Amino acid sequence: MRRVYFDNSATTPILPEVLAAMQPYFAEQFGNASSIHHHGQETRAAVERARASVAALLSCRAPEIVFTSGGTEADNLALFGTVNAGDHVVTSTIEHHAVLNSCKHLEDEGCELTYVPVDGSGRVDPDDVRRALRPNTRLISVMMANNETGVLQPVEEIGRIAAEADVYFHTDAVQAAGKLPIDVEKIGCDLLTISGHKIHAPQGVGALYVRKGTKLSPMLFGGRHERSRRAGTENVPGIVALGKAAELAKQGLCRGEDQKLAALRDRLESALLRIESTGVNGAEAPRIPNIVNVYFAGIEGEALVIALDLKGLAVSTGAACSSGAIEPSHVLMAMGASPERARANLRFSLGKQNTDEELDFAIALVPETAARLRELSPTWAKESVRN
Amino acid sequence: MGSDQVQRHLSLNMQKTQTIAVAMSGGVDSSTVAAMLRADGHSVIGLTMQLWNQRRLAGREGMPESVQGRCCSLDDVYDARGVAQAIGIPYYVVNHEERFEREVVRPFVAEYLSGRTPIPCSLCNNHLKFDQLLIVARQIGADTLATGHYAQVEFDDQRGRWLLKRPTDTAKDQTYFLFGLTQEQLTRTIFPLGGMTKPDVRELARKLGLALAEKPDSQEICFVPGGDYKRFLDAYLAEQGESLPDTSGELVTTSGEVVGEHRGIHNFTVGQRKGLGVATGSPLYVIQINGEKGQVVVGNNEDLYTRTLRARRVNLISVADLTEPMRVGVKIRHRHEPAPAMLEKSGEDEVLVTFDEPQRAVTPGQASVFYDGDVVVGGGWII
Numbered sequence: 001m002r003r004v005y006f007d008n009s010a011t012t013p014i015l016p017e018v019l020a021a022m023q024p025y026f027a028e029q030f031g032n033a034s035s036i037h038h039h040g041q042e043t044r045a046a047v048e049r050a051r052a053s054v055a056a057l058l059s060c061r062a063p064e065i066v067f068t069s070g071g072t073e074a075d076n077l078a079l080f081g082t083v084n085a086g087d088h089v090v091t092s093t094i095e096h097h098a099v100l101n102s103c104k105h106l107e108d109e110g111c112e113l114t115y116v117p118v119d120g121s122g123r124v125d126p127d128d129v130r131r132a133l134r135p136n137t138r139l140i141s142v143m144m145a146n147n148e149t150g151v152l153q154p155v156e157e158i159g160r161i162a163a164e165a166d167v168y169f170h171t172d173a174v175q176a177a178g179k180l181p182i183d184v185e186k187i188g189c190d191l192l193t194i195s196g197h198k199i200h201a202p203q204g205v206g207a208l209y210v211r212k213g214t215k216l217s218p219m220l221f222g223g224r225h226e227r228s229r230r231a232g233t234e235n236v237p238g239i240v241a242l243g244k245a246a247e248l249a250k251q252g253l254c255r256g257e258d259q260k261l262a263a264l265r266d267r268l269e270s271a272l273l274r275i276e277s278t279g280v281n282g283a284e285a286p287r288i289p290n291i292v293n294v295y296f297a298g299i300e301g302e303a304l305v306i307a308l309d310l311k312g313l314a315v316s317t318g319a320a321c322s323s324g325a326i327e328p329s330h331v332l333m334a335m336g337a338s339p340e341r342a343r344a345n346l347r348f349s350l351g352k353q354n355t356d357e358e359l360d361f362a363i364a365l366v367p368e369t370a371a372r373l374r375e376l377s378p379t380w381a382k383e384s385v386r387n
Numbered sequence: 388m389g390s391d392q393v394q395r396h397l398s399l400n401m402q403k404t405q406t407i408a409v410a411m412s413g414g415v416d417s418s419t420v421a422a423m424l425r426a427d428g429h430s431v432i433g434l435t436m437q438l439w440n441q442r443r444l445a446g447r448e449g450m451p452e453s454v455q456g457r458c459c460s461l462d463d464v465y466d467a468r469g470v471a472q473a474i475g476i477p478y479y480v481v482n483h484e485e486r487f488e489r490e491v492v493r494p495f496v497a498e499y500l501s502g503r504t505p506i507p508c509s510l511c512n513n514h515l516k517f518d519q520l521l522i523v524a525r526q527i528g529a530d531t532l533a534t535g536h537y538a539q540v541e542f543d544d545q546r547g548r549w550l551l552k553r554p555t556d557t558a559k560d561q562t563y564f565l566f567g568l569t570q571e572q573l574t575r576t577i578f579p580l581g582g583m584t585k586p587d588v589r590e591l592a593r594k595l596g597l598a599l600a601e602k603p604d605s606q607e608i609c610f611v612p613g614g615d616y617k618r619f620l621d622a623y624l625a626e627q628g629e630s631l632p633d634t635s636g637e638l639v640t641t642s643g644e645v646v647g648e649h650r651g652i653h654n655f656t657v658g659q660r661k662g663l664g665v666a667t668g669s670p671l672y673v674i675q676i677n678g679e680k681g682q683v684v685v686g687n688n689e690d691l692y693t694r695t696l697r698a699r700r701v702n703l704i705s706v707a708d709l710t711e712p713m714r715v716g717v718k719i720r721h722r723h724e725p726a727p728a729m730l731e732k733s734g735e736d737e738v739l740v741t742f743d744e745p746q747r748a749v750t751p752g753q754a755s756v757f758y759d760g761d762v763v764v765g766g767g768w769i770i
Contacts, residue, residue: 118388300523306479307527310432324464327483339485373526 003312004358008198008351009147009175010289010316014241015200015352021244022202025237033234036222043236044094046336050243054207055245058192059183066208066226067239071174071195072098073219074208078170078191079103079141081091081216087138092116092153093148093334099172100330103141112136121284122149122335126157133161139152139168144187148331148347149282152176167323168214174198174206177289179258190214194246196238200352201245205238230237234350257352262289264350264359268296271363272348276376281332281345290350295337298380299373301345302326313362316347340379353365396540396577397531404431407577408524410516411470411478413463415602416535419588420471420579422595424533425474430514432529433478434472435464436485436520438511439610447622451612466599473596483519490514492610496620499653500632502676503752506564506721507608513567530531532576539581539761540573543705549573551704551763556584559608561719566756567702568681575684620653629650636681637702638665641674641690655683658691676751678740692745698755698767699737705764711736715757715764717742719749738767 005013025046031039033047048062056060068074075098082091083106089105093115098099107113114132118124124142140162145152162169170191173182178192184192192209196202210229212217222231252258269292272278277297296304301317302325308315317326328342348362374380397405409421411433427432439458464480471478491510498505514535524532537559539552543599549570553560568576580588592600611619625629631651638647647665651657654662659673663685672691675684696719703709709732715726717740726742733739740755749755749769756766 067770240503302521303526306481307522310527324468324480325484327482374526376522376523 001312001363004225004354005314006348006350006354006358007314007316009150009347009349009353011197011203012351013353014202015245015248017248018201018241018244020375022237025240030236031265033236042145043234043383044145046240046243046335047234047236050239050246053243053247053250054194056207057177057182057250058194059185060209061212063227064210065213066210066229067242068206068208068230069204069235070197070206071096071151071172071193072206074193074195074206075099075170075172077208077216077219078193079106081229082168082170082191082214083111083138088112088114088134088136088137089139090114090116090129090132090137091141092118092143093290094118094122094124094148094331095141095143096147096174099141099143099202116142116236116308118334120336122146122151122282122331123285124153124160126154129158130161133165133167137165137167139170141170141172143172143174144182144192145173145179145288146282146331147175149285149293149335150175150286150287150349151282151285152180155189157383162190163188175291176288178245178252179261180196181253181291184211186210196242196245199242199249201241202238205235205242207242213378214343219268236240252352258289261350261352263371264354265290265348266354268292268348268350268359268362272366275367281335281337291347293345293347295345296370297340297344298377299344299370300377301343304346304370304373307373308365310327312363313365316349317343317345339372393424393429393577393579395704396542406432406529407533408432408434408520408527408529410520410532410534410661411435411467412535413466413470413599414605415592415597415599416537416580416588417680418467418597419592419595419601420533420535421470421476422597423579423591425476431474431476432524433467433476434524435467435478435480436487436515437464437480437484438483438515439492440484441610441612444619444622444626448621448625449507449618466602470597470599473598474657481520481523481629483515486514486519487511496623498752499616500634502634502652502655502678504656504750505752506667506754507753508564508728509567512564517568517572517759519578521572527576528592533579533652534576535580536578537580537585538562538565540576540578540579546705546706548707551579552693553758553761553763554581556581559585561764563718563754563756563766566704566754566763568704569702570704573704579687580602609623617654634678634681636683638663638685641686642682646685652678652681654682657750672748691747693749694742694745696735696746696749696755697733697770699770701736701738701765701767703765705759705762712756714761714765715740715759718754718756718758719746719769720753725756730757730764737770741753 029042031043033043049063051065054065070318079102103113115129142153142158143285144155168190171189173191174195190211194207196205218229220231257382281293299357305317328339330344407429411417421433439692444450467742468478491507495505495507521532537554543550553562591598607614635650637645638649639645655673663671674686674690684739712729712731715730717728718725728740728742731739751769753769754766755769759766
């Protein structure tokens with residue numbers, strides 16, 4: 001069966017150049033990057049080159065990059081590394097679960113938490129962040145772009161608020177990295193998370209930007225790796241891949257690949273909106289160029305995802321739970337959707353490798369599949385009768 | 388239901404598609420169904436319903452910390468997915484938690500609090516398995532649903548109706564829980580194990596190479612681990628921020644004499660002997676529970692026997708209507724041999740069953756299911 005992959009916000013395929021860059025570091029250049037001998041020197045050099053590439057993507061200095069096992073670990077490190085019992089943290093209701101569940105744990109451990117709401121278009125109001133600050137606020141954590149809707153948050157304003165209040169500012173840039181230019185100085189953040197497998201590197205590697213001078217306690221104890229901020233022998237192939245992916249992402253931005261992606265996404269979005277009783281979640285807000293999250297009245301998103309998968313198109317909806325079933329989206333509910341509506345959505349997320357031809361395939365498939373589902377849906381029947 | 392019977396069912400329905408969705412629970416029965424349909428060359432999709440989050444009440448009010456409940460426990464999903472991967476079929480877990488709580492769990496709680504003994508499995512079949520799941524199956528392109536139930540479906544040309552029948556292995560007969568199925572639902576349902584015995588099924592599972600051929604069967608209600616429904620009620624109500632209503636009151640004899648007190652009607656079920664807290668010469672049993680008065684009527688064994696029962700919200704399968712009284716066999720609980728009786732309409736949506744011989748412990752809230760030999764005539768809820 002022909003398979004088309006429009007779920008790049010879940011993960012991305014490794015680009016050929018990235019795979020090629022990793023290749024030597026499995027069996028040929030395999031040394032422990034901390035070893036004194038030649039083998040270690042080789043891989044140490046590779047790790048540091050990768051560090052420089054990641055720093056270039058974020059416009060920061062190489063020593064400010066800490067490699068981790070992925071975005072989740074980086075988010076955890078940012079939160080648990082800066083916050084102590086008795087501190088107050090300001091975050092938002094639409095964060096990724098890596099941030100939200102870490103915050104819940106901080107609450108269990110004696111911290112105070114404020115979860116700032118979003119408006120109907122999925123945006124945080126910086127004034128709400130400012131008003132939430134307390135004398136004991138230690139950290140603000142607000143993501144740069146939401147993973148479900150793609151909506152961009154006002155991080156530069158929040159950065160200014162954090163600076164004025166002398167409070168740390170962390171932003172989860174997992175979805176934003178590579179989709180738009182990121183300059184940590186302009187944003188004014190102290191900590192920033194990126195994830196390898198969202199930018200065409202493999203799963204299992206990520207990075208946390210830590211502004212020089214930030215007091216960060218490690219979570220992993222052992223060797224003095226990453227300037228004693230994150231113990232553990234470096235995942236050299238993964239780090240090399242992340243470095244290469246960062247380099248390609250930066251080049252792509254310079255070449256306007258984000259605009260190309262936006263054009264594809266916009267074409268898909270218009271086609272989907274031609275289906276009756278649909279709408280875009282986060283329509284009124286600025287978004288990263290590759291995501292469109294569409295509401296389909298009268299349909300369970302879950303059934304539509306399955307029906308499309310059986311025809312070869314891969315998309316997603318909401319958050320998966322451990323059994324593999326889908327739960328109603330906390331992000332969409334935070335935007336004001338009822339539980340029914342929060343289950344009636346599909347996220348289409350494009351990647352560098354998607355083509356116009358694949359778009360044509362999706363544009364032909366989705367309307368007829370949605371129509372079949374509606375034919376059999378009791379909730380759609382009720383809605384049609386009402387209208 | 389052999390391969391040719393499956394074929395006949397599919398062709399009779401003139402289904403638009405020949406794809407069969409299998410409701411997979413992670414147990415031997417449904418796993419074998421999926422494997423045998425696949426082996427016979429059908430296009431199969433495996434589906435598991437996520438119905439209840441076993442972690443929700445863990446540790447509350449004495450509920451076990453580590454979750455052992457069945458049905459959509461992660462272990463069962465893991466097993467079902469493993470089977471699907473082994474036999475090479477697409478497999479999905481669908482989230483129907485909200486509907487399950489609304490249509491099965493809440494009524495379960497409400498029934499106990501009203502002094503009746505509920506059967507959640509029948510409600511799950513009526514509202515989820517053969518309703519919501521069937522809709523999803525059709526939406527994703529499978530016009531037929533197969534389950535591992537021990538039951539049979541066949542079309543009666545003469546009557547022009549789909550019939551639900553008892554399986555070959557009457558010891559495993561699950562038709563008691565399926566009395567609510569409509570013609571519309573039966574058109575789209577097959578029970579491939581109906582003609583097999585349980586040992587046959589395990590043997591077939593082994594032959595088809597399924598690792599879980601020896602997995603023990605689950606007998607309990609899926610969302611009540613260990614069968615302790617009282618703890619479940621406490622934990623669920625506490626979680627909902629509701630308190631257990633006070634239905635304490637008197638224990639009375641059949642002649643109205645007060646012989647003791649009780650702390651809540653939900654602690655009792657008709658026919659129960661233990662937990663009455665009253666010592667007399669001969670054993671005492673719960674005869675009746677009066678929800679309104681908070682009274683539990685106790686008596687001796689003979690008092691448990693009645694000749695008649697009434698049932699409401701009747702669903703008829705083999706006939707369209709009960710125009711005249713009918714001789715049937717009637718089950719008043721799952722583990723019961725159909726007892727000979729007369730069945731007749733006694734109201735707009737009510738039937739009266741008159742047994743040849745008095746029956747023991749007829750329990751409001753349970754179902755009474757009517758059989759004409761092997762054929763399920765229909766059933767209703769005992770009031």
